[in-house]
Each structure stands twice: as C-alpha cells, then as structure tokens.
Amino acid sequence: MNLGNTKIVHQLLLSLFVLIFAQEAFAQPKWVRATYRDDPSTTLSLGWTGIVGTVYYDTVNHGTNYAAYNLTKTVDRSTSHKGNNHYFVRLTNLQPGTVYYFVIQYGGTSVSSQYSFRTISDDPNQAISFISGGDSRQRVNVFGVGDPSCWGDGCRETRQDLNRIVGKIRPDFIAFTGDYIRNYDIFPFDSEDDWADWMDDWELTNGPDGRITPIIHALGNHEDAVDLDELFDVSNADIYYATNFGGNLFRLYTLNSEPADACADVIQKNWLLNDLQQNSTPSNTPYWKVVQYHQPMIPHAEYSARTDLINCWASEFATYGVRLSCESHTHVLKTTYPLKYDASAATSYNSLVRDDTVGAVFLGDGAWGAPPRTAYAAIPDVTQDVEQISGFFFVNIDKQRIQIKTVVPFPDSMANVPQLLDDDQGTLLPAGVPLWRPANGSECIIIPNYNPILAVTKIDVQRAPAAVVAPNPAQEYITVRFKEALTEAVTIEIYDARGKRCQSHTNVTNQNFKVDVSNLCSGVNFINIVTKKDVESHKVVIVK
Numbered sequence: 001m002n003l004g005n006t007k008i009v010h011q012l013l014l015s016l017f018v019l020i021f022a023q024e025a026f027a028q029p030k031w032v033r034a035t036y037r038d039d040p041s042t043t044l045s046l047g048w049t050g051i052v053g054t055v056y057y058d059t060v061n062h063g064t065n066y067a068a069y070n071l072t073k074t075v076d077r078s079t080s081h082k083g084n085n086h087y088f089v090r091l092t093n094l095q096p097g098t099v100y101y102f103v104i105q106y107g108g109t110s111v112s113s114q115y116s117f118r119t120i121s122d123d124p125n126q127a128i129s130f131i132s133g134g135d136s137r138q139r140v141n142v143f144g145v146g147d148p149s150c151w152g153d154g155c156r157e158t159r160q161d162l163n164r165i166v167g168k169i170r171p172d173f174i175a176f177t178g179d180y181i182r183n184y185d186i187f188p189f190d191s192e193d194d195w196a197d198w199m200d201d202w203e204l205t206n207g208p209d210g211r212i213t214p215i216i217h218a219l220g221n222h223e224d225a226v227d228l229d230e231l232f233d234v235s236n237a238d239i240y241y242a243t244n245f246g247g248n249l250f251r252l253y254t255l256n257s258e259p260a261d262a263c264a265d266v267i268q269k270n271w272l273l274n275d276l277q278q279n280s281t282p283s284n285t286p287y288w289k290v291v292q293y294h295q296p297m298i299p300h301a302e303y304s305a306r307t308d309l310i311n312c313w314a315s316e317f318a319t320y321g322v323r324l325s326c327e328s329h330t331h332v333l334k335t336t337y338p339l340k341y342d343a344s345a346a347t348s349y350n351s352l353v354r355d356d357t358v359g360a361v362f363l364g365d366g367a368w369g370a371p372p373r374t375a376y377a378a379i380p381d382v383t384q385d386v387e388q389i390s391g392f393f394f395v396n397i398d399k400q401r402i403q404i405k406t407v408v409p410f411p412d413s414m415a416n417v418p419q420l421l422d423d424d425q426g427t428l429l430p431a432g433v434p435l436w437r438p439a440n441g442s443e444c445i446i447i448p449n450y451n452p453i454l455a456v457t458k459i460d461v462q463r464a465p466a467a468v469v470a471p472n473p474a475q476e477y478i479t480v481r482f483k484e485a486l487t488e489a490v491t492i493e494i495y496d497a498r499g500k501r502c503q504s505h506t507n508v509t510n511q512n513f514k515v516d517v518s519n520l521c522s523g524v525n526f527i528n529i530v531t532k533k534d535v536e537s538h539k540v541v542i543v544k
C-alpha cells in the first residue's frame, strides 16, 4: 500500500468513527407507541425505538422535568427487529380512567418530549370509543403500472390522512385488524423501509399535546407474528388474546386468521370456545362481546369466503353473545346485517343467515390506505352496504347500544373539525367528521335485550337523506334537490376522490341548488351538504 492509499484509509476510518459516534450521540427515542397486553384499566406496555431509557411518569404533568415525575420504570424487554432496536416498559398498578404523563430519560440527562396516555375506566357505566380498521399499506406500483405518483416510495397520503383524524378525534384505543405494511422484499422496497414509513406515519395519530393512542394488534398476511411481537410487545406471540374493557362492559377477542384452516388449529379454537364459555356464566358475562381478526369470513372484494372461519369460529358467536365482528383484508368498506350461523341453511351465504335477534354485524374489509379494490355486488340479506372507498370504523359502546359510524379520509373537510383535547372516555365523534353515507344510512346501532348472553340485535338506520343529487352521472350541472324547504342555510362542498375540496358554496338556502360541475375532474366526486349538526355526503360521477 502506498502512502496515498494509507491516507485515504485513515480518512475513511475517521469518517466511519465520526459517523458512528454521531449516531450514538444523536440517537434518541422515537416512534413512541403503546399496546394493551393485559387489563387496559391498570396496565400498559409503552414502546419506543432508538436508544435505551427510563420512563418517568405521573398523573401530574411535569413537562420535560423528568426528575419531578413521581414514578419510574426501567426497560422490561428489548428487541432488535427490522433494522432497529426497540425498548418496552410494562406499566402496572395504574389507576383506572386516569391520564398519565410521561417522558423517557436517556443517555445521561437527555429527555424525550412529554407524552401522555389515558387508562380505560373499569366502570361499565362509562361509554368507550375505539377505532376498528386495518390494511394501512402504502400504495406502490413496482413495475411501472398504475398511478405514476405511487412509483418509488408509494402513496401514503390516505393512511396519513386517516392517522391525522385519529389524532384529532381521540378514540380510547385502536383495534387494528392487520396488514400494516406491504412487506414484499423486492427491489426497491424492503420491509424495513415499509415499517419505518409506517412508524413515521403512526406518529400522526398523536395529539398535539403528546397524547398517544394504544393499539390492540391483530395479525395480517403482510406481516408475521414475530413482527407484532418484537415491534409492539403483544401479550401472546401467537397473536390471539382477549381482555375486558370498562370492567365488564365488553370483552374484545383478537383472533389469528392466518392459519389456513381454523378448524385444524385446534389450540386456538379450543381457547376461543373455553374463553367464551367462561365469560358467559350468570356471574361473569360482559354486556357485549366483540371479535377482530384479519381475513374476512365474508370478503367483499378479490377473495373467496373463509368457510373454515365460519364453521369453527362464527358457529359459536350467537351462542355466546358475540354481536360485532371486525374484519379486514380486501380493501373495501362493508357492513353486514346481523348474521347467525345455521349449518342447515343450504341456500344461505356459507351458513351465515340474517337473524336480527341474535346475529353479529360484520364490519370490514380493511381500507386504512391500501389501494381500494372493486367491490363485489351486495349479497341479499347479508350485505348492508359495500363500497370501493377508504376509511375506518368509529365504534362507541355503552350498556344500551353499540353505535358504529364510518370515517372517510377527506382532509379538507377535517380542517373545520376542532381538535379534541378532552380527557373524557367514550367521547363521540365531533360534528363535521366526514362519514361514509351509503344507501342504508351512515349509522349502525346494535341494541341488546336484557339478557346479555342472548341479546337482541337491530340495525337502525337513523336518518333518511335530506337531499337528492341528480343527474348522476353528470356532465355539466348537478342539482341538489332538498326534500324539504331549508330552515337554515347550509354549505355545499365538492370533493374529489382523494379528498381535495374542489368547490364550496356557503349560505345555500335554495331548495333546488344547481351546481356547475363542468370544471371538475372526471370520475368519482363527493357532494357534501354541511349543516351545523351534520354532514350528508353523496357520491357523484362526473363524465366528460
């Protein structure tokens, strides 16, 4: 080696040293997140990525003055997965229904931003709100087909828009039904990058005051069980578990639908049956039972029915009072009528038949940003509504009813919605949050009778549309024809399929309001009628 080469090697080594030193010096906790492993009233697993640290926490907010926090907890578990080091602190003995503030102290005297979380109340008289949704993978076109704007890093806007809505409306927790990322290890994408993007985007769910929203994780087919165990510290590495919320208000079952045959997966099947039985006794019965898993029994795009899930899971639902079943996987929005397993019903949809007294409503099918697919036609007496559109479900549960509304990602519309900062459990959706408003109504209500083991279910479509929008498809003009004379002015807004506001007409009082749509883009648009209390949305197709 000559002298010149030696000098270059020395410079390279020095650069490497500086790089490593700089990374160590500037490493800080990132991607702060939370998972319920156990009782959500008294425990929480806090996780972050980057550098080891200690959690300082308290029911009083001390900002970043870590020494002032009363309680501390060091790392219980660390993992190295998808190119990063992850640290988990399992908090126990928390007070129910209480806001905790925390910081992570690391590297001597460095301290993270201040965050907060709220434990779930243990009082069944308090409502609880959660979001059910899944399939948040970014839209990617690897081979130069499809939308060119999705080439390279892919399109993440839809899941980012939905994540921002989470941060604004403050659900008590997220029930995530799997398929977080794309996870195909083919050039130029790899799952490390996908997970990093996902974690970056999940930070959009944080409130501006540092509030984080815990997740209950279900497993999809685009990640594996190790991912969820090592990235989120779930309570069972096989990814099936159950826990009560609000004392005995409801019990949430998370099931693993990845085994090819749920009937052959005897261990999980027996666990489910045993747990349902133990939680259906006179002295121990939650008011409600809810299940979530990834692959739909009744897919509404792309896939065939999972008859094994129907025969070996849904067969138990009505017997033990499961009233709501949250699915994912096919990238459409779907709600069903209450369905009950009936093996003798040969003409039914794979042994699930409509039964408004004891059936379970099925929500799906995973539309948190993954590319929406062409929806199947509605199945008579099975499908309530289905559409090729993105969104997630906002579920509010109290002892009297389960209320379900479906939020769609219209970011311009969300700009008018105030940021929630309250600490009330079970807070309802703020007015103005853009909702999916399919033909059968924007709201689904499930009502029990007085026997929580065999409760009565009813779908109650609350409100008929206030206006008719015609013609549809339209070319130059659309008339918004209100069924009754308007007693107060409304605002009419038009959004394109990506949620961009294209037109806004304020102070509309005309019962027949004509809108010039000749300058809109071809394709699907949405006309929103905004009142002080609500937003009614109509899908229209513009043709050129």
Ligand SMILES: [Fe+2]
Pocket: 179, 220, 221, 222, 294, 328, 329, 330
């Ligand atoms: Fe999937």
